[in-house]
Amino acid sequence: MRVPTFIALGVAAFMGFSAGGAAAADCPRGTLDARFCDRNGDMVADVPEAKDQIDPATLIFAYTPVEDPAVYAKVWDGFLKHMEKTTGKKVQFFPVQSNAAQIEAMRAGRLHVAGFNTGSNPLAVNCAGFVPFTMMAKADDSFGYEMEIITYPGSGIEKVEDIKGRTMAFTSETSNSGFKAPSALLRAEFKMEAGKEFKTAFSGKHDNSILGVANKDYDAAAIANSVMKRMIERGVIKADQVKTIYKSQTFPTTGYGHVYNLKPELAEKVKQAFATFDWEGSDLKKEFEKSGEAKFIPITYKGHWEVVRKIDQAMGVSYACK
Template sequence: MFSHSKKTDTLKLTTLLAAIGMVGMASAPAHAADDCIARGDLDQIYCDMDGDLVADAPAADQLVDPDTLVFAYTPVEDPAVYADIWNPFLEHLEKVTGKEVHFFAVQSNSAEVEAMRSGRLHVAGFSTGPTPFAVNLAGAVPFALMGADDGRFGYTLQLYTRTDSGIDTVADLKGKRVAHTSPTSNSGNLAPRALLPGQGIVPEQDYEVVYSG
């Protein structure tokens, strides 16, 4: 989908899909590194004995019970806006858990993953690209995804250019500088690298990629 705006030429890919991850709150890994025989791509502090590709839950004596739960959503330009949007969800969590729940505004995908890995973040919404990193590095367990009331979910890939840019089709991107969001973003980088070649345009080869962050 092409849309012209007054902004500089950018490739902006938006997503309606987000994986929600929860990590087992533990004071120590469920399995020591030297006694785990099934880990796959998980970090060495985790184990996957049941083969479901996510970290096993900590043993009962390793679980912690924080007084306050911390929730974060994928980094956005104006975190304060999302803090308001998520208020009903946070209030629901408080009701069902009996705990205070705070919203934590993250500045980057890597910061969100690290916050969960370190135990400072308990429940989070990750965008699709960083989800494998959250699973493998932070022990996150995806259990839900966003959708609309009518059952729709998924991505829309949109390209934004200035009205006077002369870019009206995907082919017109050739020879241009195009902004992707970040290297780990699925919708903002990995998806166009996978899909645009089918439209006859190969990122890095046919146009210069710059990252907008």
């Protein structure tokens, strides 16, 4: 598959740094950057020695940049106040404009707690020392979303093959449902490759792709249906402005966690904040119940992100930091 220049540059943009730190022969790390160790085999960075641990006076939190940051600053406000009480720290919401910027912020030490979207989780884990431990789920503990390929009524596109010769929008190269999964599936199931059988556009965010289709700016788009459901519930688009022509298997949703070098006692309090948050009456519930979420459940990167890593492998994605 020919990789668009945008992708090659985008993936490299936040990985262009020199690896250093832990490099001893007794430091197994798998695909993790050379700064990290993984002695217990859980595929995330181990807690470093005490001298390398951090205990910030203010915890910086960022939500994955899939939609309007201003909207989500309010949505997360009640939860962040709960985290302040649980941790005894000030907590500040940090709006990020791209997956690359979010990963770079954590790698540089400017971001301590975050929700990384499905596709960028592996890069955050391997290059920034992200340690995901929870995600949202429905009341019955079920979780996940599907990648959908959507178009607009009257587009002339009734099935995936009809996209040939048309323009299809992706979000960004780090997005699972917005780029990696649809690219792999289109190639494997329909023998269609970007830049050959169809033209591509990159919108930057799921809501941009969805709005672009609804407004007939794009012929089709690959999106996370959880985002689309919330946009329909909020009245941003009407359900009859789009139609689905393909729906994937279920993927894990945004993974929430902390940077690997938080002081263990503080990291444990961050986990407690997620585990003890009362969803009832919260803005978080009002927003996320639109796509079914009603609680946080414990997860592991090694287990829950296996399907995502398999797609990355099929796509030839490297987690190496340079």
